[in-house]
Amino acid sequence: MGRVDGKTAIVTGGALGIGKASALRLAEEGAQVAVTDVKRDAGKSVVEEIEDTDGSAQFWPLDVSDEDEVEHVFDEVARAFGGIDVLVNNAGISGTDKPTHELTEEEWDEVMAVNEKGVFFCTKHAIPYMQEAGGGSIINLSSIYGIVSAPDIPPYHASKGAVRLMTKTDALEYAEDNIRVNSVHPGFIWTPLVEDYLGDQGDVDEGRKQLDELHPLGHVGEPDDIANGILYLASDESKFVTGSELVIDGGYTAR
Numbered sequence: 001m002g003r004v005d006g007k008t009a010i011v012t013g014g015a016l017g018i019g020k021a022s023a024l025r026l027a028e029e030g031a032q033v034a035v036t037d038v039k040r041d042a043g044k045s046v047v048e049e050i051e052d053t054d055g056s057a058q059f060w061p062l063d064v065s066d067e068d069e070v071e072h073v074f075d076e077v078a079r080a081f082g083g084i085d086v087l088v089n090n091a092g093i094s095g096t097d098k099p100t101h102e103l104t105e106e107e108w109d110e111v112m113a114v115n116e117k118g119v120f121f122c123t124k125h126a127i128p129y130m131q132e133a134g135g136g137s138i139i140n141l142s143s144i145y146g147i148v149s150a151p152d153i154p155p156y157h158a159s160k161g162a163v164r165l166m167t168k169t170d171a172l173e174y175a176e177d178n179i180r181v182n183s184v185h186p187g188f189i190w191t192p193l194v195e196d197y198l199g200d201q202g203d204v205d206e207g208r209k210q211l212d213e214l215h216p217l218g219h220v221g222e223p224d225d226i227a228n229g230i231l232y233l234a235s236d237e238s239k240f241v242t243g244s245e246l247v248i249d250g251g252y253t254a255r
């Protein structure tokens with residue numbers, strides 16, 4: 001018996017990194033998974049990987065910053081899978097790394113469109129299916145950068161702080177519908193997002209060493225460290241958990 005047997009789950013940004021690891025774990029534990037992403041080839045490969053291990057998944061191309069696309073894809077997923085029980089709002093970008101006084105409005109809006117409005121659009125269009133099903137679980141990827149600050153990527157911090165509170169508002173709003181909403185706050189996790197960010201800064205190996213040292217456990221995390229937390233929040237093991245912040249950060253924010 002899988003931990004999420006019989007549930008249907010949508011994972012946004014499911015082609016790479018944390019989203020991919022989450023799609024694989026959810027499928028491994030019995031969920032039917034809609035892998036969605038702007039990256040088509042990588043997204044389809046995740047579905048093939050799931051099918052190779054007898055799991056059930058389908059890919060949909062989806063840009064979470066486009067509300068019409070979100071509405072259309074969620075409708076298709078619900079028809080194909082018979083409903084939506086779990087939504088993992090994972091798609092995110094780090095955006096331009098400049099101090100606030102040098103940022104343009106476009107650079108600010110680019111990050112908000114994906115990290116903040118994307119969560120809004122996906123939540124908005126998943127809720128009616130969850131209400132119809134009598135409940136559901138929404139898992140929003142915030143960050144340690146939504147709890148504490150650092151002198152870098154200002155729009156990213158703003159967006160992840162917003163996601164932290166959007167989570168609590170929706171948790172209260174939809175508790176009576178038995179829809180749970182929680183945020184996950186990863187420390188630095190070794191994914192293409194972090195590798196590309198370090199590449200933009202200069203030396204990736206040196207950058208990784210510096211990131212390792214920021215975590216009391218002595219190293220950055222792996223996508224599965226986060227996927228296991230997401231799996232818990234998706235499953236009924238967390239049936240009394242809503243509006244909470246699951247921090248998985250190797251001790252980063254414990255200082």
Ligand code: NAP
Nearest residue numbers: 013017018038063064090091092143186188189191192193
């Ligand atoms: P990742 O490796 O970059 O993977 C994210 C995926 O989302 C990529 O395939 C990306 O495509 C896709 N994506 C970007 N914009 C999208 C859009 N508008 N619509 C749909 N998909 C889109 O990222 P990750 O490191 O796994 O991060 C996943 C989530 O965890 C993000 O919300 C991130 O902020 C959060 N997080 C990550 C870390 C970390 O250290 N990795 C720490 C804290 C929080 P492209 O590659 O084409 O952009």
